[in-house]
Amino acid sequence: MFDTLLIANRGEIACRIAATARRMGIRTIAVYSDADADARHVQACDRAVHIGGPEPAASYLRADAILEAARRTGAQAIHPGYGFLSENAGFARACADAGLVFVGPPADAIAAMGSKSAAKALMSGADVPLVPGYHGERQEADFLQDQARAIGYPVLIKASAGGGGKGMRIVHADAEFPAALASCQREAASSFGNAQVLIERYLLKPRHIEIQIFADTHGQCVYLFERDCSVQRRHQKVIEEAPAPGMTPERREAMGRAAVAAAQAVGYVGAGTVEFIAEPDGRFYFMEMNTRLQVEHPVTEAITGQDLVEWQLRVAAGQPLPLRQDQLRIQGHAIEARIYAENPDKDFLPSIGRLDALQWPPHVIFQTGPVRVDGGVREGDMISPHYDPMIAKLIVHGQDREQARQRMLRALGAVRCTGVQTNIAFLGRLMDDPAFAAADLDTGLIERGHDRLFPAPRASEDGTLALAAAALLHHDGLARPDGAGGAGPWQQADGWRVGGRYARTLTLRDACGERAVRLRRDGGDWTLAVDEHPAQAFRWQAEGRHPARVRIRLGDAEARGDVHRDGARLDIFADGRRQTLEWRDPLALAAAGAADEAGGLTAPMPGKILSVLVAPGEAVTRGAPLIVMEAMKMEHTIEAPHNGTVKEVFYAVGDQVTEGVTLIDLEATETA
Structure with a gap:
């Protein structure tokens, strides 16, 4: 076994690898970019080496810089994690040429499976469906469109060298094909350096089921059962679970044998995932093989009781697999939710910013246990535009699926994350959705259940507004209104006034508009009224500031919660939910003034302009595409919010823009 391991990755996977290596007595070396100098994975390792600028191309994708870091530190092995160089055959060969152990499959196996087109030809010869x-190989646009017509719509265009949902589009009609193809090719070239695509029949109501395989250098290959990854948004996985609901032993064995055959066809060694698409009648088809450990591997660890990173390291050191196929067992059920900095209500647009608060449930056990967190960021860290916006993976394990689902609901409700938009509330709705609860799964579940999963905004309840009001009073230095402030009025910070009366109106904005919260104190008695609702007796207690832990009684109802304040923003965590309010401080509003920018279209995040689709003087209708941006390796189309005339375009193709800059000046016109 080698004693020094360089981890050529970042974030939660680098932390995960470092934890297992430390337990095995292996020294670890982190690499980091300018953006990650203070990152959690840097502190998790025994040593760290700077390798370049914040963009992946200037750091984590630089094989030469990583190999130089290994040479300087005397590393004996390199673990590529997942993403970046993990499925790069050239990097695997370069490691071997440098006398380093590459913790992954042979370069030839990576190359064989690196092209989806070539892999499918290989699988056809191995009798994998x-x-x-x-x-x-032919990639002319007209030829590919002819192939789509022959296959029959709907079809799926997919980047041949891709993964993670990038460079992938569903096309329902022939007229949509050219634009979808061009978009896929741009995204594929940007993300993978290869614009080649393949065309497949798009299956209706398919399930995405993948098999975890492991092979060693002694001729053994096993499958560690399956994961259901059907719940997806934008072709990217949101929820993974193991085992797959409804899987029969016979079908599990058939898919396992097919996965092993796929691995053996390329002389595979190490951890890999063979992905299948399955139809409701039980038929399944090979999609691709990921020649690395994947984001969702913790659910497999949970149901098998095995540490797959330890398996990787042992296999890379030439040791045989720890267990034979007949020794592997399924224990219970596991679910993983990917917590992202993104806004589900805006088509899952990534959110950039600082994690002002990041607190996990108090019963979390890291790396093992019924509730587990694999995370690569901490409170105070930045979610930057340079990397994937995943905050952490939350994993739960139960005796059966229902226990795991309920455990996930409780765990999500206990997470405290502020400073960025997150998908936590959406994940909670997903866990509670009738279709998910009944295991009625397929890749269209989120779109099919859109109205349930994306409900219209609701006005905040009076209790939530009362919690916010109490927190603001507490932040202003008012003590709890029970007379416990001192012997006389000058020592009490409870809103005392000459005559015993105190009155104040707080304006709080929620998703439905502004709400007036009227507070009044007469002697020692407080009341609170919301909008035109009748005033109710109000009692409150609060302690702490970041967050303020608040308990209120409004009329006959009680509520308690944590209130995080950042300037005018208030994040209230109560009853397992997060509600965000904005305090409309009249003094701050007067100081800021009122700038009318209704005609400007701004960049939702930092990114690069890929395409400008309009010119000055051009009339556009609401919803018309204006600009295509690339941000966080995904394309985002900026659309016209209303009918109008383009007055000016401020940026050109290739320009880098920062968040919030005005891209286009669009003058509104009357709707016909």
Whole structure:
């Protein structure tokens, strides 16, 4: 076994690898970019080496810089994690040429599976079932459209060298094909350096089921059962679980044998995932093989009781697999939720900013246990535009699926995260959705249940507004209104006034508009009224400031929660939910003034302009695409919010823009 390991990655996977290596007595070396100098994975390792600028191309994708870091530190092995160089055959060969152990499959196996088209041709020869489609080398647009017509719509365009949902589009009609193809090719070239695509029949109500395989250098290959990854948004996984609901032993064995055959066809060694698409009638087809450990591997660890990173390190050191196929067992059920900095209500647009608060449930056990967190960021860290916006993976394990689902609901409700938009509330709705609860799964679940999963905004309840009001009083230095402030009025910070009366109106804005919260103190008695609702007796207690832990009694109802304040923003965590309010401080509003920017279209985040689709003087209608941006490796289309005329375009193709800059000046016109 080697004693020094360089981890050529960042974030939660680097932390995960470092934890296992430390337990095995292996020294670890982190690499980091300018953006990650203070990152959690840097502190998790025994040593760290700077390798370049914040962009992945200037750091984590620089094989030369990583190999130089290994040479300087005397590392014996390199673990690529997942993403970046993990499935790069050239990097695997370079490691071997440098006399380093590459913790992953042989370069030839990576190359064989690196092209989806070539892999499918190989699988066809190994009698692994394939989805009908075109997987060849010809890439002329007209030819590919002819292939789509022959296959029959709907079809799926997919980047041949891709993964993670990038470079992938569903096309329902022939007229949509050219634009979708061009978009896929741009995204594929940007993300993978290869614009080649393949075309496949798009299956209706399919499930995405993948098999975890492991092979060693002694000729053994096993499958560690399956994961259901059907719940997806934008072709990217949101929820993973193991085992797959409704999987029969016979089907599990058939898919396991097919996965092992796929691995053996390329002389595979190490951890890998063979992904299948399955139809409701039980038929399944090979999609691709990921030649690395994947984000969702913790659910497999939970149901098998095995540490897959330890397996990787042992296999890389030439040791045999720890267990044979007949020794592997499924224990209970596990679910993983990916917590992202993103806004589900805006098509899952990534959110950039500082994690002002990041607190996990008090019963979390890191790396093992019924509730587990794999995370690469901490409170105070930045979610930057340079990398994937995943905050952490939350994993739960139960005796059965229902216990795991309930455990996930409770765990999500206990997470405290502020400073950025997150998908936590959306994940909670997903866990509670009738279709998910009944295991009625397929890749269209989120779109099919859109109205349930994306409900219209609701006005805040009076109790929530009362919690916010109490927190603001507490932040202003008022003590709890029970007379416990001192012997006389000058020592009491409870809102005492000459005559015993105190009155104040707080304006709080929620998703439905502004709400007036009227507070009044007469002697020792407080009342609170919301909008035109009748005033009710109000009692409150609060302690702490970041967050303020607040308890209120409004009329006959009681509520308690944590209130995080950042300037005018108040994040209230109560009853397992997060509610965000804005305090409309009249003094701050008067100082800021009122700037009318209704005609400007701004960049939602830092990114690069890929395409400008309009010119000055051009009339556009609401919803018309104006600009295509690339941010966080995904394309985002900026659309016209109303009918109008383009007065000016401020940026050109290739320009880098920062968040909030005005891209286009659009003058509104009357709707016909």
